[in-house]
Amino acid sequence: xxxxxxxxxxxxxxxxxxxxxxxxxxxxxxxxxxxxxxxxxxxxxxxxxxxxxxxxxxxxxxxxxxxxxxxxxxxxxxxxxxxxxxxxxxxxxxxxxxxxxxxxxxxxxxxxxxxxxxxxxxxxxxxxxxxxxxxxxxxxxxxxxxxxxxxxxxxxxxxxxxxxxxxxxxxxxxxxxxxxxxxxxxxxxxxxxxxxxxxxxxxxxxxxxxxxxxxxxx
Numbered sequence: 001x002x003x004x005x006x007x008x009x010x011x012x013x014x015x016x017x018x019x020x021x022x023x024x025x026x027x028x029x030x031x032x033x034x035x036x037x038x039x040x041x042x043x044x045x046x047x048x049x050x051x052x053x054x055x056x057x058x059x060x061x062x063x064x065x066x067x068x069x070x071x072x073x074x075x076x077x078x079x080x081x082x083x084x085x086x087x088x089x090x091x092x093x094x095x096x097x098x099x100x101x102x103x104x105x106x107x108x109x110x111x112x113x114x115x116x117x118x119x120x121x122x123x124x125x126x127x128x129x130x131x132x133x134x135x136x137x138x139x140x141x142x143x144x145x146x147x148x149x150x151x152x153x154x155x156x157x158x159x160x161x162x163x164x165x166x167x168x169x170x171x172x173x174x175x176x177x178x179x180x181x182x183x184x185x186x187x188x189x190x191x192x193x194x195x196x197x198x199x200x201x202x203x204x205x206x207x208x209x210x211x212x213x214x215x216x217x218x
Contacts, residue, residue, distance in 0.1 A: 091118075
């Protein structure tokens with residue numbers, strides 16, 4: 001209760017300074033609904049209201065500009081799929097089926113290291129993505145006879161990526177050695193933060209299946 005009271009007070013202070021409900025929610029780490037309830041009796045000055053309107057307009061313009069860039073990248077991807085080879089098409093299809101669909105990030109997660117290694121090489125070959133731009137991590141267990149260092153070395157060697165690309169990993173609580181599905185080295189994940197490349201992939205996928213919608217743009 002005390003924590004909520006403190007958060008409410010902080011929200012009210014920020015609102016009196018003229019911050020938007022969304023910005024306050026982000027800064028304090030609470031929902032917009034809570035902020036709205038806590039500050040609804042605070043009246044902003046005309047100057048504060050005008051500044052918020054100007055920021056809102058600027059934000060919409062920025063969003064439209066970024067969306068246009070994503071659209072351009074998708075158009076580039078549509079043209080690429082028409083001239084690239086089967087390996088490129090396979091890489092796009094793999095990402096379509098197994099990848100996380102984000103605006104600005106390429107992420108592929110799987111227990112099969114060969115699948116992830118193929119995709120790493122795909123990014124190298126067709127998008128000139130360097131090792132320095134690729135990160136990897138994994139979900140793992142420590143009650144299966146392997147050390148954390150063993151698992152790091154395994155994924156680093158399998159993916160062909162230096163250990164410096166490793167990011168925070170997740171320790172799972174129990175490894176079931178009697179399970180029919182065995183993943184002693186856990187489940188690996190590779191990630192690249194590149195808006196242009198991810199939307200080229202989206203554009204290629206959409207061209208492959210004749211999808212002319214605004215999917216993945218927003």
